Amino acid sequence: MARVRSETCENGVIMNFENEARDSARDIAEIPAVEVLQEVAVHLMSASAVKVGLAEDVEPDLAEARMLINALAGFITAAAPELGDHHARPLRDGLRSLQLAFREASAIPDEHGAGPGEKWTGPVS
Numbered sequence: 001m002a003r004v005r006s007e008t009c010e011n012g013v014i015m016n017f018e019n020e021a022r023d024s025a026r027d028i029a030e031i032p033a034v035e036v037l038q039e040v041a042v043h044l045m046s047a048s049a050v051k052v053g054l055a056e057d058v059e060p061d062l063a064e065a066r067m068l069i070n071a072l073a074g075f076i077t078a079a080a081p082e083l084g085d086h087h088a089r090p091l092r093d094g095l096r097s098l099q100l101a102f103r104e105a106s107a108i109p110d111e112h113g114a115g116p117g118e119k120w121t122g123p124v125s
Helices: 018-029 033-052 062-083 085-105
Strands: 006-008 014-016
Touching: 033 062, 033 085, 062 085
Parallel strands: none
Antiparallel strands: 006 014
């Protein structure tokens, strides 16, 4: 059961967030698991792309990118059997592109097979 959380606004009206939590749960219940998994993967991919320096006017942060790409690789590897090849293949392709972009952005490249996510995907070239 969701905890009731209330808050007093500037105008003195008490807001009850129980309905919001209930509505969110209903919304999630209606979404197929495959879509939830794909959505999570896309968020990880987007964040990885930004951190690796693929976004305009954003300085790369390769330590952050490595963490996100590792998480993405583990996530895709674990989710692939549930997603099936039709849904997993584009995610794997996106992951590989991010791994290659990371290698290109690195001043000192990782050893073959030691790049981000390669623990789960094997060496990327």
